[in-house]
Amino acid sequence: MVSRVIPVDPFDLVIFGGTGDLARRKILPGLYRRFLAGQMPEDARIIAAARSEMDEDAYRAFVAEAIAEFVEPGHRDKAQIQAFLARLSYVATDAKGSDGWDSLKALMRDGVVRAFYFSVAPSLFGALAEKLHEYGIADGDSRIVVEKPFGRDLASARALNATLAAHFNETQIYRIDHYLGKETVQNLMAVRFANSLFEPLWNAQHVDHVQITVAETVGVGGRGEYYDRAGAMRDMVQNHMMQLLCLIAMEPPYKFEPDAVRDEKLKVIRALTGVGHDEIVRGQYRGMPAREGRKAEPSYTEDVGNAHSRTESYIALKVGISNWRWQGVPFYLRTGKKLRNRISEIAITFKEPPHSIFDEDDAWRENVLAIRLQPDEGMTLTVMIKEPGPGGMRLTEMPLDMSFADWLSEDADIPDAYERLIMDVIRGNQTLFMRGDEVEAAWAWADPIIAAWEDRGERPHGYDPGSSGPEDALMLMHRDGRRWREIRG
Numbered sequence: 001m002v003s004r005v006i007p008v009d010p011f012d013l014v015i016f017g018g019t020g021d022l023a024r025r026k027i028l029p030g031l032y033r034r035f036l037a038g039q040m041p042e043d044a045r046i047i048a049a050a051r052s053e054m055d056e057d058a059y060r061a062f063v064a065e066a067i068a069e070f071v072e073p074g075h076r077d078k079a080q081i082q083a084f085l086a087r088l089s090y091v092a093t094d095a096k097g098s099d100g101w102d103s104l105k106a107l108m109r110d111g112v113v114r115a116f117y118f119s120v121a122p123s124l125f126g127a128l129a130e131k132l133h134e135y136g137i138a139d140g141d142s143r144i145v146v147e148k149p150f151g152r153d154l155a156s157a158r159a160l161n162a163t164l165a166a167h168f169n170e171t172q173i174y175r176i177d178h179y180l181g182k183e184t185v186q187n188l189m190a191v192r193f194a195n196s197l198f199e200p201l202w203n204a205q206h207v208d209h210v211q212i213t214v215a216e217t218v219g220v221g222g223r224g225e226y227y228d229r230a231g232a233m234r235d236m237v238q239n240h241m242m243q244l245l246c247l248i249a250m251e252p253p254y255k256f257e258p259d260a261v262r263d264e265k266l267k268v269i270r271a272l273t274g275v276g277h278d279e280i281v282r283g284q285y286r287g288m289p290a291r292e293g294r295k296a297e298p299s300y301t302e303d304v305g306n307a308h309s310r311t312e313s314y315i316a317l318k319v320g321i322s323n324w325r326w327q328g329v330p331f332y333l334r335t336g337k338k339l340r341n342r343i344s345e346i347a348i349t350f351k352e353p354p355h356s357i358f359d360e361d362d363a364w365r366e367n368v369l370a371i372r373l374q375p376d377e378g379m380t381l382t383v384m385i386k387e388p389g390p391g392g393m394r395l396t397e398m399p400l401d402m403s404f405a406d407w408l409s410e411d412a413d414i415p416d417a418y419e420r421l422i423m424d425v426i427r428g429n430q431t432l433f434m435r436g437d438e439v440e441a442a443w444a445w446a447d448p449i450i451a452a453w454e455d456r457g458e459r460p461h462g463y464d465p466g467s468s469g470p471e472d473a474l475m476l477m478h479r480d481g482r483r484w485r486e487i488r489g
């Protein structure tokens with residue numbers, strides 16, 4: 001199957017923080033891929049802004065290097081890269097001062113979509129919103145894209161919402177959560193709401209439990225300072241995993257339309273139960289001495305340069321949803337750095353049939369619908385069948401496996417999360433962006449959980465890099481007579 005490319009309207013996209021890590025690794029290579037795919041109209045322009053003094057040629061050289069490093073070799077076409085670079089300008093601009101703002105204003109065109117991507121430290125989000133207003137650069141149709149983290153608790157998220165709301169309407173604010181831009185995450189909604197097969201089973205009567213796993217093999221990398229103030233709960237659970245949970249648990253929206261979808265997600269967040277002391281396990285990766293042929297690996301505390309850190313690089317928790325559909329169904333969430341494999345998946349385990357007509361030996365095994373976000377995006381439904389052959393009526397598990405890559409043609413155009421979301425901003429489609437009240441509700445749930453472990457002065461459990469996380473996390477499920485799925489590669 002070949003995917004369709006729908007060009008967007010002409011735009012001026014300003015990337016504040018255009019020299020930063022996110023712009024270099026994700027935003028600019030992503031925009032180049034959209035250009036290559038033919039999604040950018042002739043007169044689309046990208047204007048980068050940051051404090052560093054550099055001319056247009058120097059900035060274009062910087063972007064050319066980013067493309068060379070982060071775009072797949074098959075997509076690096078010299079002529080196309082030059083044509084893309086010709087769309088770029090750079091204006092040295094200080095979010096906190098007056099430098100650059102007049103020049104930026106002079107560059108902006110009328111009659112095209114104006115979008116401003118805040119890819120800078122969160123402490124500058126408010127200042128940028130104010131400057132865009134003060135210099136009259138943003139108009140009533142302009143859009144701002146706000147990176148994560150959106151606050152570090154309910155109070156700071158509320159304050160940021162209020163600052164942005166002083167200058168922009170909610171319909172102009174695009175709070176980005178790149179998980180919502182992942183292909184399979186959207187597929188989740190298609191699977192649920194475009195088929196009559198699953199929805200009748202999607203409730204407490206038929207679902208035993210849900211597991212959501214986001215396992216990473218990387219450590220905190222160069223983001224130690226930020227991460228040590230955040231930890232896995234703030235970095236992953238309050239936002240990305242919360243969004244996944246919402247898409248699994250929400251009621252069918254009346255339409256695939258921004259507020260209809262976001263209203264339903266909000267109801268899920270508001271119905272989340274608290275998480276008790278014994279329903280949560282936090283971990284921190286240990287270091288590894290040098291072994292045969294392998295270098296020594298630093299511990300979490302060495303990575304963040306804080307020997308006394310109590311921040312978690314791993315978290316597993318059990319949460320419920322107090323509503324008619326999900327009463328009594330546990331949702332188990334876990335995420336961590338330096339784990340065995342990189343895998344993100346959602347697994348829905350269905351209940352056993354009410355009565356088994358087969359022998360005890362052939363005890364029931366589970367029907368599981370596993371939705372893989374990465375790698376090898378796709379879905380597997382495990383069903384029970386008769387073991388083939390003459391051995392009598394013996395049961396065995398069989399996976400009904402669908403890998404999206406197998407289905408799509410090799411040259412299919414699947415935008416990555418950032419590409420898709422930026423194009424949605426230009427189109428003015430907020431469906432895959434978080435609304436202000438959603439973010440606040442998610443913090444209102446997370447805050448007391450974080451406060452409780454801080455009050456207890458709890459230290460995270462150690463775990464070895466390359467493992468599945470702390471041993472204690474196993475107990476979280478064993479106690480309930482269940483087990484985590486393997487973190488398989």
Ligand SMILES: NC(=O)C1=CN([C@@H]2O[C@H](COP(=O)(O)OP(=O)(O)OC[C@H]3O[C@@H](n4cnc5c(N)ncnc54)[C@H](OP(=O)(O)O)[C@@H]3O)[C@@H](O)[C@H]2O)C=CC1
Nearest residue numbers: 017018019020021022050051052094095119120147148149
């Ligand atoms: N990097 C990542 O993997 C991820 C990042 N994010 C979020 O994206 C945002 C950007 O992160 P990242 O790219 O890593 O950050 P970096 O520190 O790498 O880049 C920051 C950018 O902001 C610019 N900047 C700093 N101060 C000012 C100022 N006063 N006025 C104008 N520009 C300024 C810097 O350029 P200069 O110094 O020249 O001004 C630079 O371009 C953050 O909110 C982060 O939380 C979210 C998810 C992942």
Ligand SMILES: O=C1O[C@H](COP(=O)(O)O)[C@@H](O)[C@H](O)[C@H]1O
Nearest residue numbers: 148178214216235236240344374
């Ligand atoms: O937002 C973040 O996400 C990444 C994981 O994203 P993925 O698309 O690679 O799964 C995580 O590493 C980072 O800590 C977090 O801030």
